[in-house]
Amino acid sequence: xxxxVHISDLHISENTFDEEMFMSAVSEINELQPxxxxxxGDITNDGYYREFEQATKYLDMFESPLxxxxxxxxxxxxxxQTFEELIGEKSWKLTMDDDLTVIGLDSSSPDQDTGHVxxxxxxWLQHQLDESVINENFTVVALHHHIVPIPQTGRERNVxxxxxxxxxxxxxxxxxxxxSGHKHVPNIWxxxxxxxxxxxxxxxxxxxGKNRNSYIxxxxxxxxxxxxxxxxxxxxxxxxxxxxxxx
Numbered sequence: 601x602x603x604x605v606h607i608s609d610l611h612i613s614e615n616t617f618d619e620e621m622f623m624s625a626v627s628e629i630n631e632l633q634p635x636x637x638x639x640x641g642d643i644t645n646d647g648y649y650r651e652f653e654q655a656t657k658y659l660d661m662f663e664s665p666l667x668x669x670x671x672x673x674x675x676x677x678x679x680x681q682t683f684e685e686l687i688g689e690k691s692w693k694l695t696m697d698d699d700l701t702v703i704g705l706d707s708s709s710p711d712q713d714t715g716h717v718x719x720x721x722x723x724w725l726q727h728q729l730d731e732s733v734i735n736e737n738f739t740v741v742a743l744h745h746h747i748v749p750i751p752q753t754g755r756e757r758n759v760x761x762x763x764x765x766x767x768x769x770x771x772x773x774x775x776x777x778x779x780s781g782h783k784h785v786p787n788i789w790x791x792x793x794x795x796x797x798x799x800x801x802x803x804x805x806x807x808x809g810k811n812r813n814s815y816i817x818x819x820x821x822x823x824x825x826x827x828x829x830x831x832x833x834x835x836x837x838x839x840x841x842x843x844x845x846x847x
Contacts, residue, residue: 601819601820601821602635602696602697602700602738602818602819602820603632603633603634603635603817603818603819603820604634604635604636604637604638604740604817604818604820605629605632605634605636605637605638605664605815605816605817605818606637606638606640606742606779606797606799606815606816606817606818607625607629607637607638607639607640607799607802607815607816608639608640608641608642608671608744608780608781608782608799608800608801608802608815609640609641609642609671609781609782609784609799609800609801609802609803609804610622610639610642610643610644610655610658610801610802610803610804611642611644611645611673611801611803611804611806612643612644612645612651612654612655612658613644613645613646613648613651615645616645616804616805616806617645617803617804617805618803618804618805618813619803621802621803621813621832621833622658622802622803623661624832624833625802625803625813625815625832626658626661626662628830628832629662629664629815630661630662630663630664632817633663633664634664634817635664635665635696636664636665636666636667636696636702637662637664637665637666637667638666638667638668638702638704638740638742638779639659639666639667639668639669640668640669640671640742640743640744640779640780640781640782640799641668641669641670641671641672641673641674641707641708641743641744641781641782642671642672642673642674642744642781642782642804643655643659643668643670643671643674643683643687644673644674644679645673645804646673646676646677646679647673647674647675647676647677647678647679647680647682648677648679649678649682651679652674652679652682652683652685652686652687653686655686655687656686656687659687667688667692667694667702667704667742668687668688668704669690669691669704669705669706669707669742669743669744670683670687670690670706670708670744671708671744671745671781671782672708672709672712672713672714672715672744672745672758672782674708675708675709675710675711675712676710676711677711678710680708680710689704690704690706690708691703691704691705691706691721691724692704693728695737698735698737699735699736699737699738700737700738700739700740700820701728701731701732701735701737701738701739701740702739702740702741702742703725703728703729703739703740703741703742704742704743705717705721705725705741705742705743706721706743707743707744707745707760708744708745713757713758714745714757714758714761715743715744715745715758715759715760715761715782716760716761716762717743717760717762717765717766718762722762722765722766722769725741725766725769726769726773729769729770729773729775730773732773732775733773733774738776738820738844739773739774739775739776739777740775740776740777740778740779741770741775741777741778741779742778742779742780743778743779743780744780744781744782745758745759745760745780745782746759746760746780746782746783746796746798747759747760747763747766747767747770747778747780747796748763748767748789748791748796750783750785750787750798751785751787752785752808752809753783753785753808758782767791770794771791771792771793771794774792774793774794774845775794776793776794776795776825776844776845777794777795777796777797777818777825778794778795778796778797779797779799779816780796780797780798780799781798781799781801782798783798783808784800784801784804784806784807784808784811785798785800785808785811786798786799786800786811786814786816786829786839788827788839788840790842793845795825795827795840795842797816797827797839797840799814799815799816800812800813800814800815801813801814802814802815802832803832812831812832812834813831813832814829814830814831814832814834815830815832816828816829816830816839817830820844821844822844823843823844824841824842824843824844825840825841825842825843825844826838826840826841827839827840827841827842
């Protein structure tokens with residue numbers, strides 16, 4: 601079984617980041633000993649260099665390998681440059697045990713809240729997904745901005761501007777999981793054979809309604825995908841249970 605933890609939207613800053621909540625989440629996740637942690641953006645609140653410096657110290661507390669993509673807040677104030685210096689590549693691909701592929705996309709644009717993947721990155725994504733189809737790999741795509749609207753998040757303003765094209769590529773290649781953040785509201789959609797999951801915020805105090813800080817855990821076996829919503833310092837819920845596409 602493969603265990604993946606999905607975290608998002610830390611918003612590290614002086615005012616929007618709950619350090620106590622984050623430390624509790626680190627302790628809980630380290631106890632789970634996941635195979636990897638995927639962080640879908642908004643590590644910082646304003647993209648300032650000092651926020652990224654703080655972020656590296658916080659992220660080093662996780663004991664499992666962590667892979668991150670930038671969010672719109674990370675791309676502010678030259679943060680899109682700092683991300684690559686202090687966090688890592690903004691788009692990437694990794695393969696685990698020759699049968700699981702994870703692709704990270706950069707959907708951010710400097711000093712803009714809207715999301716955009718763009719043609720060059722889209723073409724690269726198509727090539728990587730073609731390989732995954734040929735190899736019959738379980739495939740995960742991670743990006744910050746949501747590709748379909750999320751309930752209970754108010755007026756839709758900043759879904760990906762090229763969401764239709766990206767959604768077509770993802771569904772025609774039968775991507776197993778799409779992981780996003782951005783709205784601070786956990787949600788699951790299933791379109792065709794693709795499960796689209798949005799994580800809430802793990803440690804920001806910018807929460808909607810009665811939503812609590814949370815993260816998502818994926819237990820991927822040979823036959824099914826079990827998805828659990830973990831509230832930080834709270835309860836654990838079965839969020840979704842699905843058969844695997846490729847057996």
